[in-house]
Amino acid sequence: MNVELCLDLQVASKAHDLPSSEQLQHWASSALKGLREHAEISVRIVDNDESQELNFQYRQKDKPTNVLSFPADLPPELELPLLGDLVICAPVVTREAAEQQKELFAHWAHMVVHGTLHLLGYDHINDSDAEIMEQLETEILTGMGFPPPYESVA
Template identity: 70%
Template sequence: MTELTLEVQRASRCTGLPSDDEIHRWATAALADRRAGAELSVRIVDEDESRELNHQYRGKDKPTNVLSFPAELPEDLNLPLLGDLVICAPVVAREAEQQRKATTAHWAHMVVHGTLHLLGYDHIEDADAEIMEGLETSLLEGLGFTDPYIPAEVQE
């Protein structure tokens, strides 16, 4: 079993946010068999903070669902720091509604997606996207959620 130390920071005025236990369970699923131990921080924010960070680090002047900040440590430093996720609660809620998904399912997807980014997975190239999306789908199905990449109309 993966040992995960998790810190959740709630800097959002939104209600209906996932519990620390849910976030822990979702991140642990993404880490399983990929990393033995990890320390992860998840910061839940509103649109202003997300927009600011997205602009500063990605050059995009808009809020986004999840930002991943991998810990950049020297190789000789053997610490379990994985990194930080910043998740924008209003964007996640809006996307869930637009995609006709349960909000909890979309939160689980964002935590799994962001954690996989921290582990080095990416989706810029088509081949990498296929690997990452397949892994996300498998992990989420193992957590009891449907494939996040199938439109809601098809799932009904």
């Protein structure tokens, strides 16, 4: 099943080496494959200040974070393809990729897939849910040719 994805991209970051709209679209579509035929997602790329502000406002954590997911809260009878919004903090993604010795765009792809799965209702609050989500992320990312996201670099 092909995925028809409408991705609205907002860049509110001064960071360089950001993925293209086409890359973001491909990564999100790969996360949706087999799960949704039609979807609309907004992706906003931000810097530390905006990420920290949103993370504090919505999660009571006073620090920037890699990705925040805001699922659309629509009544089911509307049957709209709107999944929700992702806010990705470019400096955090860049820092984490370096710390974890991962290729930058491999980590970007992971954040987009991770956030998209959250929009679909997947979570990692408890161990069993985390195991399911991590397995799915690994399948999606390795299917695109990226290394498994949760393996340590030796």
